[in-house]
Amino acid sequence: MPFPYARAGVQVGFDRGELLKILDLYGRMVAAGLWRDYAMDFGRDAAVFAAFRRTAERPTARIEKRPSLRARQGMWALFGEAGQVLKRGHDLAGVLSPLERKLLKVVDD
Numbered sequence: 001m002p003f004p005y006a007r008a009g010v011q012v013g014f015d016r017g018e019l020l021k022i023l024d025l026y027g028r029m030v031a032a033g034l035w036r037d038y039a040m041d042f043g044r045d046a047a048v049f050a051a052f053r054r055t056a057e058r059p060t061a062r063i064e065k066r067p068s069l070r071a072r073q074g075m076w077a078l079f080g081e082a083g084q085v086l087k088r089g090h091d092l093a094g095v096l097s098p099l100e101r102k103l104l105k106v107v108d109d
Helices: 016-031 092-108
Strands: 037-042 047-052 061-065 076-079 085-089
Antiparallel strands (some): 076 085
8 A cells, every 4th residue: 555644634624615604704704894814724633714803913713623522512613812712512603603793793883
């Protein structure tokens, strides 16, 4: 077998629907002036979408997909700027809800 470790290099990613939900939220946050940049990281254990207010800062929000936690507390997690877990769950829309509420408050002003 020429590549014995080729199977071990499988990485976690977002499917089309998940990425559509995340980028839709990102676009609305940019339009509200809350976010300006984003980064994505795809590893063997997790896929991460990080949103930034300014490029040189820590991420304002981090959305993480960790399939190994699917059977436990859910594979989705939302982290705040200080790294605290804001929400965990099995459903992406439910995990994004704190950010959606923040967006409604901004529009309401």
